[in-house]
Amino acid sequence: MDSSTFFSQMALDLHDEPTAERTIERIAEYARMATSCDDAGIMLVHARNQVETAAATSQRVGESHNLQIMHDQGPCLDAIEGEPIYCSPDVANDDRWLKWGPAVAELGMRSALSLRLETRTRRYGSLNLYAERCNAFDVDDIAVGTIFVRHAAVALANAHNEEGLQVAIDARKLIGQAQGILMERYDLDADRAFEFLRRQSQAHNVKLRSVAAWVVENRSSPAANFEPDVAPSDEPAVGQPA
Template identity: 40%
Template sequence: MPEFDPEEPIEAHTYAELAMELHDADGVEETVDAVLQFALKAVNCTHAGLALAVRGHRAEVGAVTDPVVEQMHQLQIDAGDGPLLTSLNDQVTIRIPDAPAETRWPEWAAKAEALGIGSVLDVPLAVSDQTVGVLSLYHSSRNAFGADDEAVAHILARHASIAVAAARHEETMAKAVDARKLVGQAMGILMMKYDVDDDRAFAILKRYSQDTNTKLRDVAQHVVDRRGLPD
């Protein structure tokens, strides 16, 4: 990712080009970190955070630039309510000019005031109508984010959405490949130990997985580690 000179503001027309550099990040963790570092410069916010969507329409803290953001995110995740989750679930941008005075989420507003947060901008990251996360920008001053800041955040969010989705897909595929290799190793062990063919070895693994409500990968891992099925 390009280095930014803090003394020289980035021209608006370069935001999309710079954001594309996010695609060069390796893995989800590196990608979300790159998103936040760019956001700090591009929008000139005090803090930033990125929450990721997980199964069951839930959210988890992906990365933060400051513990203050983690507290704000975790408060909303634990309560199941707040601007971040509204942005995530409804795919809407939420700009809050005066966080301590926000009446829709009183508990959240009180926490924002206690932590010295004045303004908040939550922008959903979506790919093909599926929300993959939310970019949250925070500033210690009230009325810190204007229409230009929101426009820039949307440009970054569009590119970040693709980058995060791609990184997640690559990690999922890598895990799937590793799992297939592990199952293959476990099958080989069972074939030798019990003198069965590959179809029978796989059937044994699958049946044990179903009967014990254990993931097939975990059963295979046990076979590889212990050279046999669990008791």
């Protein structure tokens, strides 16, 4: 399969994955096919100092990532914050990562290639490739990896956007359903029903969709009070008219 066909097929397959989580897993699987690596993994960054292994083609990939977090050094972490590409032909003797390199070499990994996973507007983390032999990655692998990671970042961004949109759509449906329950039970109009949900959300410091979910789940319990706490005295409980 030539490179254009490979990337076209990858784009279609990633687009068909139902969740962002599954998209990430497939990116790692495709990365192993695209380059001269034995294993691949993805580290995602959620906050300034919060990273996680989101995908790994083997247990030792996760162990390698954990070693980087423990020692606070390694190409995967550096690719997120430093240069966009880090390649190590021999991790056991790489002066850049004196603690991580020898430790990961004991796992049977001798070469590493890490590439930043990002779009123009968001930095997601790093794609990390490992090989059991030294000098595994050449300039062609780096070139392919650079192209690959761009496709992967776009697929990941689309998955996150679609998943976020679906969550928003589901939340609106849930809120509408809760409004309908309150309107029917207590003869409220739509505005008063929504205002009740909003006040409960603010009073208990929970998301509006959480209040709506509670109303829907407890629609057959007219005497119930909203959880996690009893509604304030100046607010009607869910089981009482607004």
